[in-house]
Amino acid sequence: MPVNMWEFVILVVVGLIVLGPERLPEYAQKLGRLVRQARTMAENARSQLGDELGPEFKDVDWEQFDPRRYDPRRIVREALLDDGDDEVDAESPADEAGPTMPAQRRAPEYDPSAPTPYDVDAT
Numbered sequence: 001m002p003v004n005m006w007e008f009v010i011l012v013v014v015g016l017i018v019l020g021p022e023r024l025p026e027y028a029q030k031l032g033r034l035v036r037q038a039r040t041m042a043e044n045a046r047s048q049l050g051d052e053l054g055p056e057f058k059d060v061d062w063e064q065f066d067p068r069r070y071d072p073r074r075i076v077r078e079a080l081l082d083d084g085d086d087e088v089d090a091e092s093p094a095d096e097a098g099p100t101m102p103a104q105r106r107a108p109e110y111d112p113s114a115p116t117p118y119d120v121d122a123t
Helices: 005-019 024-053 072-081 092-097
Strands: none
Touching: 005 024
């Protein structure tokens, strides 16, 4: 997470108060050295992992595994803004086969006055 300008100024002021102006350069130098060592260790670990996994894993798209990519708000927003070209029309398959479909395969019409269907073999 990056630090903005005001947070950096507050950190410097707190550092001046806590460490004092005479020790602040020494600790800043130690912090810089620690950051460089951490970067070197991370780069070495990344290259070692790449060497151990082999060449087939060099082409992996790591962005697709980023959990920030699966933000529910973004997914819902994209679904709502989608124009729906790839969706299947709910009426198209049944309407196209309507009159040519055999009667035994069509769903029976619902009659609320009729008793509920009961299948003896299924129960």
